[in-house]
Amino acid sequence: MAATQRCYYEILGVEKTSNGEEIKRAYRRLAMKWHPDRNPDNPQAEVEFKACAEAYEVLGDDEKRRLYDQHGHAGLRGNPHHDFRSMHVEEIFSMFNDIFGGGMGGGRRGAPARGFDLETEVEIGLVDVLNGCKREVGFARAEVCGTCSGDGAKPGSKPVSCPTCQGRGQVQQTGLGGMFRMVTACPNCGGGGKVVTDKCVACRGNGRVRVNRKIEVAIPAGIQDGQVVRVQGEGEPPRREAGPGGARGDLHVVVRVAQDDRFERNDDDLVMPVAIGFAQAALGGSVEVESLDGPVTIEVKPGSQHGDVVRVQDRGLPNLRSKRRGELVAMLMIHVPRKLNERQKQLLQEYAKTEKVDVRKSHEGGFWQKMKDLKDSLTGH
Numbered sequence: 001m002a003a004t005q006r007c008y009y010e011i012l013g014v015e016k017t018s019n020g021e022e023i024k025r026a027y028r029r030l031a032m033k034w035h036p037d038r039n040p041d042n043p044q045a046e047v048e049f050k051a052c053a054e055a056y057e058v059l060g061d062d063e064k065r066r067l068y069d070q071h072g073h074a075g076l077r078g079n080p081h082h083d084f085r086s087m088h089v090e091e092i093f094s095m096f097n098d099i100f101g102g103g104m105g106g107g108r109r110g111a112p113a114r115g116f117d118l119e120t121e122v123e124i125g126l127v128d129v130l131n132g133c134k135r136e137v138g139f140a141r142a143e144v145c146g147t148c149s150g151d152g153a154k155p156g157s158k159p160v161s162c163p164t165c166q167g168r169g170q171v172q173q174t175g176l177g178g179m180f181r182m183v184t185a186c187p188n189c190g191g192g193g194k195v196v197t198d199k200c201v202a203c204r205g206n207g208r209v210r211v212n213r214k215i216e217v218a219i220p221a222g223i224q225d226g227q228v229v230r231v232q233g234e235g236e237p238p239r240r241e242a243g244p245g246g247a248r249g250d251l252h253v254v255v256r257v258a259q260d261d262r263f264e265r266n267d268d269d270l271v272m273p274v275a276i277g278f279a280q281a282a283l284g285g286s287v288e289v290e291s292l293d294g295p296v297t298i299e300v301k302p303g304s305q306h307g308d309v310v311r312v313q314d315r316g317l318p319n320l321r322s323k324r325r326g327e328l329v330a331m332l333m334i335h336v337p338r339k340l341n342e343r344q345k346q347l348l349q350e351y352a353k354t355e356k357v358d359v360r361k362s363h364e365g366g367f368w369q370k371m372k373d374l375k376d377s378l379t380g381h
Contacts (some may be wrong), residue, residue: 005073008055016069020060027056031096036089050084053092057081076291078120083235083252084116091116097233115236115249123256124219126263126270129317130292132221137253140238142208148200150237152207159194162186169193190239208237217253220269222320262290268326269316275335291315291328298330306334 004057009016012026030052032038039045058064058081068074084092095116103223122135153159161167165186172183185191199205217229235249263270274289284302291312298310309331316326340348 006051008059008068011051011055011057014059020062023056023059027052027060027096028125031092046089049089050087050092053084053096054081056096057084077123081119083119083250086117086252103265114236114247117235117249117252118251120255121254122217122219123258125258126225126260126265126317127292128219129223129257133165133219134216135219136214137217137251138212138214139251140210140212141234144237145200145203145207145209147202148207150207150367151202152196152200152205154198154200157198159196162193162195164188165193167193214253219253219255220320222318222323223255223257224320225255227320228324229253230257263292266316266329268319268324269329270326271329271331273333274298274310274330275333276304277335277337281305281332281334289328289330292317296328300332304332306332308332 009018012023012030014023014026018026031049032069034045034049034052035253036046036049040158058068058076064076064081071243082095087095118139118141120137120139122137124133124135145152148155152160162169165188169186169189169191170183171186186193188334189195196205200207203209206344213234215231217231219229223229229252231251231253234251235250237248238246257265263272265271270292274287280287280300281304282302284300284304286297287300290296293315296312296315298312301308302308309329312328312330315328318325337344
């Protein structure tokens with residue numbers, strides 16, 4: 001089953017009617033509250049901190065917010081966001097430098113320059129899980145501006161040394177009445193040591209432009225709902241402040257498996273109801289049922305009861321690692337007709353004269369016990 005995704009408005013504690021400035025203030029307050037440095041004994045703090053960043057990236061963008069308001073999380077498919085779960089806390093502060101003013105975190109000095117990862121979603125069906133598939137994924141990402149080669153300056157001009165930090169990329173800040181000093185990224189240049197005075201028209205001085213891109217992603221057989229296919233090097237290039245070179249980030253494609261009206265998935269098994277008649281349950285016989293890869297015949301034992309199951313080996317889904325297939329689990333559902341013709345009534349009336357049912361044994365090994373046994377077998381208890 002798909003994992004429940006949290007509401008972005010609830011994460012930030014704002015109303016759907018809140019304006020952009022209110023959302024920004026809420027994000028800044030919660031980011032400071034959940035910063036891991038302020039919660040060293042709370043491992044959940046970093047999870048909340050990154051959840052707030054994900055929520056703000058959507059609600060702080062007018063277009064993404066419109067899509068989210070209309071369609072929820074499904075509306076953001078094909079409009080990927082950064083994969084904050086794999087990002088360092090300081091990288092998130094650098095990304096939203098205009099909100100925090102460089103006040104906390106300055107990037108990991110000495111760490112290899114690497115671009116941010118992106119995340120998007122794709123939906124597939126159970127047949128795709130059975131066979132594996134390829135899907136075209138469209139998304140937008142930041143690319144180095146071709147006009148200014150990424151430095152943000154108008155062609156013919158160059159960035160100049162930052163007057164705030166004198167080109168060092170760092171500044172010292174004093175806190176608690178001068179009791180201590182800390183070095184942070186310069187809020188003016190973002191740690192790069194240079195600023196642009198004559199901005200490139202194509203990218204407005206950012207050094208990057210948004211580009212739409214489509215790629216084909218191979219999804220392996222047996223994948224579970226919510227699992228991720230990582231496409232190396234399809235994320236964003238390193239930030240300008242990180243200097244030349246460096247590796248691109250990755251694209252994380254979250255796979256969503258759509259519900260199927262015929263089957264309920266339980267790990268590698270497929271559970272399905274199979275309706276049979278009273279006579280068929282009593283006498284037994286063969287029944288042809290549907291599976292993902294064609295019809296299959298199951299054998300109903302004489303005296304089968306409502307809720308009994310028949311298992312068919314190797315007709316479920318493949319395991320992602322071992323590739324061995326699970327079972328098709330057919331749950332027998334005895335169908336009682338609502339209307340009988342005269343001949344059917346006569347036959348049943350004759351049978352009823354010979355039928356004896358001990359109601360005292362109706363709870364012994366009955367329907368509810370069968371439901372419990374089936375549940376235990378499916379969950380491995």
